[in-house]
Amino acid sequence: MLKELSKYNNLGTPSYFYDFFSLINKDKKITEQEIKEYFFNKTIDNRQVFDGCIPLLKILDIINIDEIQKTISINPLYKETITSFDIFKENILESFLSKYQKDSDFYKIFIDYTFEKLYSKTILINASAFKLKYMNIKRFLIDFNFLIHHPNESYYLINKIYIKLFNKYILAQISNDKENQEIDINDKEEEAPKVFISYSWDDENHKGWVLNLANKLAENGVDPIFDRYELQPGSNAPYFMEKALRDADKVLIIFTENYQTKAMGRKGGVGYEYSILNAEICKNITDNKKYIPILRSGSMQTSIPPFMQQFISIYMIDNSQYNGQIKEILHCIFDKPLIPKPKIGEKPDYVK
Missing domain, CATH: 1.10.10 (Arc Repressor Mutant, subunit A)
Known part of the structure; x- marks a missing residue:
């Protein structure tokens, strides 16, 4: 068929x-x-x-x-x-x-899938599985967002919003592997936190730096919501931004001079994102844990909009401290303090 x-x-x-x-x-x-x-x-x-x-x-x-x-x-x-x-x-x-669920040629494409916990219980498909003969099938599944690009170009990810369809129509047909089991996307115990990255496309170096940051987060148990993973020609960018800000557990805001200019002038995608997140932060201004400011270049005055200057930022200007800065971000994402507060002990005898 x-x-x-x-x-x-x-x-x-x-x-x-x-x-x-x-x-x-x-x-x-x-x-x-x-x-x-x-x-x-x-x-x-x-x-x-x-x-x-x-x-x-x-x-x-x-x-x-x-x-x-x-x-x-x-x-x-x-x-x-x-x-x-x-x-x-x-x-x-x-x-x-x-x-095509019962077509042997079709489900054999997926038979050697990999179960990847780092990507929040997502399925990895080897890019070579389609072979030259079925490149049009691969392109069709990418166009319909069933397959999305993995940071490692040797693989594709099954889009998490379609895992139920994968279970229903493909996984059920792969009967020879006894270890196959349905992926429970409602199992929250090991689900990776979703983190949206808001940034401006300043130049190619900055875009590459943010891409590397997204890849690094993914390697460390975080599910990054990142435009360069998700968007392609024909995608609805405003809808993507709205949904990403709504669905994310945390939002990293990468501040640069250009970001501040666009945010304050409400220009482009940055201006649109900033309008939304600004309103959301105002709803819970005294207990903000979702929005994490990151200063990448410039200073607080030149790169961070005045309203956001009241929040503590992570400084990522010094590239020599990159690993320590990543560690600090991960602690924020997983809500684990860098310096845990010790347990309160008993009052000493001499003050009893």
Whole structure:
């Protein structure tokens, strides 16, 4: 079954399918040829070839094509999901997994998965498992955010929001390995803290420094919410920021001169993030433990907005102290003081 898809270059992206369904909703009598002409030479998600999109939708029974008039209609079960991009995207992904769950070629791709505790009970898939033959399948799963990039380029992560789908449609089919067991994403005992990193794209050196910081956190039991892991062309950046700030257990704010300029002027992504986190901190200003200021360059006056200057910052300007600074951040993230308060002993006899 999966082999029939290997001949296509592109199986489709969420943005393509959303445009596709919107077009059909506007014109109930549109034909397959008219669809192909409409998308001819169009660039969507940096792609121009959409040869496998209509065949895939037919295989998944999402669309029907009238044999006589050649007009395309949407399966009624999917019509209601088109108003919500996220629901519609997840439904297509689930239809794909459901269709191919018993295909031996498909689940063999995942049979040698690795269970990685450092990434909050996330599954690692070897990048070489797809081989050249099924590169279009890998691209499809990445486009739909089922697979996300691992800091180690030899692997992909199964997106945690889709672990239930992985359990239901893929893990259940891998029956030969007796050690396989469903991953309980509700088990909080070993779940890694989620940490969002707010920073400005000052230059390539700074972007690289923040990326290394995110990788270092991941290596030490933290689940970093980081734009360069998550976002790709077509992603909704404001929604990502809002959700990240809401879902995170902690937020690291990397202050530089440029960050202060953007934050105070409410410019770009930094300005948008700062507006949200500023309001959130005000709700609990006397007992803030979620938002951790980090001074990377400049001084408190030149890099940290006045409102945030009242909070104690971690200074990461001196690169020679990097390991100690990482240790201090990890203590904050895991709510473990660097200097534990000793237990209160008994009053000495001479003052009794």
